[in-house]
Amino acid sequence: MQSTSLAxxxxxxxxxxxxxxxxxxxxxIKYKKExxxxxxxxxxxxxxEPNYALQLKNEVTILFQxxxxxxxxxxxxTIRKILRFIAKYCKxxxxxxxxxxxxxxxxxxxxQLSLHWKDHKVMVNxxxxxxxxxxxxxxxxxxxxxxxxxxxLTPNQ
Numbered sequence: 691m692q693s694t695s696l697a698x699x700x701x702x703x704x705x706x707x708x709x710x711x712x713x714x715x716x717x718x719i720k721y722k723k724e725x726x727x728x729x730x731x732x733x734x735x736x737x738x739e740p741n742y743a744l745q746l747k748n749e750v751t752i753l754f755q756x757x758x759x760x761x762x763x764x765x766x767x768t769i770r771k772i773l774r775f776i777a778k779y780c781k782x783x784x785x786x787x788x789x790x791x792x793x794x795x796x797x798x799x800x801x802q803l804s805l806h807w808k809d810h811k812v813m814v815n816x817x818x819x820x821x822x823x824x825x826x827x828x829x830x831x832x833x834x835x836x837x838x839x840x841x842x843l844t845p846n847q
Contacts, residue, residue: 724778731782743788746779747795759805766812772796773820786827787835793824794842 703711719726735742753772758764776796780789800807800817807813821843828839 727779728782731779736783739783739785739788742783743791746776746788746792750776750792750795750799754799754803757803757805759803762805762807762810762813765803765805765807766810766816769800769813769816773816786830787839790824790827790831790839793820793827794839796820797824797843 703714706714715729719729731742735745750772753768753775757768757772773796776789776792780792783789797817797820807817824839824843828836828843831839
Protein backbone atom coordinates (compact mmCIF):
# COMPACT_ATOMS: atom_id res chain seq x y z
CA MET A 691 0.00 0.00 0.00
CA GLN A 692 1.47 3.35 -1.03
CA SER A 693 1.11 6.59 0.86
CA THR A 694 0.18 9.74 -1.00
CA SER A 695 2.24 12.91 -1.24
CA LEU A 696 2.15 15.56 1.44
CA ALA A 697 0.82 18.18 -0.97
CA UNK A 698 -2.09 15.94 -1.95
CA UNK A 699 -2.89 15.21 1.71
CA UNK A 700 -2.89 18.95 2.50
CA UNK A 701 -5.36 19.61 -0.30
CA UNK A 702 -7.65 16.84 0.93
CA UNK A 703 -7.53 18.13 4.51
CA UNK A 704 -8.43 21.64 3.38
CA UNK A 705 -11.41 20.31 1.45
CA UNK A 706 -12.76 18.26 4.39
CA UNK A 707 -15.70 19.45 6.45
CA UNK A 708 -14.86 20.36 10.05
CA UNK A 709 -16.68 17.38 11.62
CA UNK A 710 -14.90 14.93 9.36
CA UNK A 711 -11.53 16.56 10.12
CA UNK A 712 -12.15 16.22 13.85
CA UNK A 713 -12.93 12.54 13.36
CA UNK A 714 -9.68 12.02 11.42
CA UNK A 715 -7.69 13.75 14.20
CA UNK A 716 -9.35 11.54 16.81
CA UNK A 717 -8.35 8.45 14.87
CA UNK A 718 -4.79 9.69 14.51
CA ILE A 719 -4.32 10.28 18.23
CA LYS A 720 -5.82 6.92 19.07
CA TYR A 721 -3.16 4.88 17.27
CA LYS A 722 0.17 6.38 18.16
CA LYS A 723 1.38 7.91 21.43
CA GLU A 724 3.62 10.40 19.63
CA UNK A 725 0.63 11.76 17.68
CA UNK A 726 -1.20 12.33 20.95
CA UNK A 727 1.84 14.09 22.45
CA UNK A 728 2.19 16.30 19.38
CA UNK A 729 -1.48 17.25 19.48
CA UNK A 730 -1.15 18.05 23.20
CA UNK A 731 1.79 20.33 22.40
CA UNK A 732 -0.06 22.06 19.57
CA UNK A 733 -3.21 22.64 21.61
CA UNK A 734 -1.78 23.54 25.02
CA UNK A 735 1.97 24.09 25.09
CA UNK A 736 2.64 25.99 21.84
CA UNK A 737 0.83 29.03 23.19
CA UNK A 738 3.50 29.54 25.88
CA GLU A 739 6.86 28.47 24.43
CA PRO A 740 9.07 29.72 27.34
CA ASN A 741 6.99 27.69 29.79
CA TYR A 742 7.33 24.62 27.56
CA ALA A 743 11.12 25.04 27.51
CA LEU A 744 11.12 25.40 31.30
CA GLN A 745 9.10 22.20 31.68
CA LEU A 746 11.56 20.36 29.44
CA LYS A 747 14.50 21.68 31.47
CA ASN A 748 12.87 20.55 34.71
CA GLU A 749 12.28 17.10 33.26
CA VAL A 750 15.92 16.90 32.11
CA THR A 751 17.04 17.83 35.63
CA ILE A 752 14.89 15.04 37.06
CA LEU A 753 16.25 12.57 34.51
CA PHE A 754 19.83 13.53 35.41
CA GLN A 755 19.13 12.66 39.04
CA UNK A 756 18.60 9.05 37.90
CA UNK A 757 21.99 8.76 36.16
CA UNK A 758 24.01 5.87 37.58
CA UNK A 759 27.40 7.46 38.23
CA UNK A 760 29.00 4.23 39.46
CA UNK A 761 30.04 3.16 35.95
CA UNK A 762 30.52 5.09 32.75
CA UNK A 763 28.67 2.40 30.78
CA UNK A 764 25.39 2.87 32.66
CA UNK A 765 25.81 6.66 32.79
CA UNK A 766 26.27 6.73 29.01
CA UNK A 767 23.10 4.68 28.47
CA THR A 768 21.06 7.00 30.69
CA ILE A 769 22.49 10.14 29.10
CA ARG A 770 21.62 8.85 25.63
CA LYS A 771 18.10 8.20 26.92
CA ILE A 772 17.95 11.83 28.07
CA LEU A 773 19.11 12.98 24.64
CA ARG A 774 16.39 10.91 22.95
CA PHE A 775 13.86 12.56 25.27
CA ILE A 776 15.18 16.02 24.36
CA ALA A 777 15.14 15.27 20.63
CA LYS A 778 11.60 13.93 20.77
CA TYR A 779 10.06 16.87 22.59
CA CYS A 780 12.11 19.58 20.89
CA LYS A 781 10.96 18.17 17.56
CA UNK A 782 7.41 19.24 18.44
CA UNK A 783 8.52 22.82 18.89
CA UNK A 784 10.00 24.05 15.65
CA UNK A 785 11.39 27.02 17.57
CA UNK A 786 15.23 26.81 17.62
CA UNK A 787 15.50 28.88 20.82
CA UNK A 788 13.64 26.19 22.75
CA UNK A 789 16.01 23.52 21.54
CA UNK A 790 19.05 25.70 22.27
CA UNK A 791 17.83 26.44 25.82
CA UNK A 792 17.20 22.77 26.56
CA UNK A 793 20.51 21.62 25.09
CA UNK A 794 22.46 24.27 27.02
CA UNK A 795 20.67 23.07 30.15
CA UNK A 796 21.67 19.50 29.24
CA UNK A 797 25.32 20.58 29.01
CA UNK A 798 25.10 22.36 32.36
CA UNK A 799 23.60 19.27 33.99
CA UNK A 800 26.26 17.06 32.44
CA UNK A 801 29.01 19.32 33.82
CA GLN A 802 27.47 18.97 37.29
CA LEU A 803 27.58 15.15 37.23
CA SER A 804 29.72 13.58 39.93
CA LEU A 805 31.10 11.23 37.26
CA HIS A 806 34.51 11.98 35.74
CA TRP A 807 33.15 11.76 32.22
CA LYS A 808 35.86 13.97 30.72
CA ASP A 809 38.27 11.03 31.06
CA HIS A 810 36.18 8.90 28.67
CA LYS A 811 36.32 9.56 24.94
CA VAL A 812 32.77 8.37 24.22
CA MET A 813 31.30 10.73 26.79
CA VAL A 814 33.42 13.65 25.58
CA ASN A 815 32.30 12.98 22.00
CA UNK A 816 28.67 12.85 23.12
CA UNK A 817 29.07 16.19 24.89
CA UNK A 818 30.94 17.77 21.96
CA UNK A 819 28.26 16.67 19.51
CA UNK A 820 25.67 18.55 21.58
CA UNK A 821 27.89 21.65 21.60
CA UNK A 822 28.17 21.42 17.80
CA UNK A 823 24.40 21.04 17.51
CA UNK A 824 23.88 24.13 19.68
CA UNK A 825 26.36 26.15 17.61
CA UNK A 826 24.64 25.11 14.39
CA UNK A 827 21.25 26.19 15.80
CA UNK A 828 22.69 29.48 17.07
CA UNK A 829 23.95 30.28 13.57
CA UNK A 830 20.33 30.32 12.33
CA UNK A 831 19.25 33.04 14.77
CA UNK A 832 19.32 36.85 14.63
CA UNK A 833 22.69 38.47 15.49
CA UNK A 834 21.53 39.79 18.88
CA UNK A 835 20.23 36.38 19.93
CA UNK A 836 23.39 34.75 18.62
CA UNK A 837 25.48 36.93 20.92
CA UNK A 838 23.29 36.17 23.95
CA UNK A 839 23.34 32.42 23.38
CA UNK A 840 27.09 32.36 22.72
CA UNK A 841 27.55 34.08 26.10
CA UNK A 842 25.47 31.33 27.74
CA LEU A 843 27.35 28.61 25.88
CA THR A 844 30.90 29.81 26.66
CA PRO A 845 30.96 28.70 30.34
CA ASN A 846 29.81 25.18 29.31
CA GLN A 847 32.65 24.57 26.89
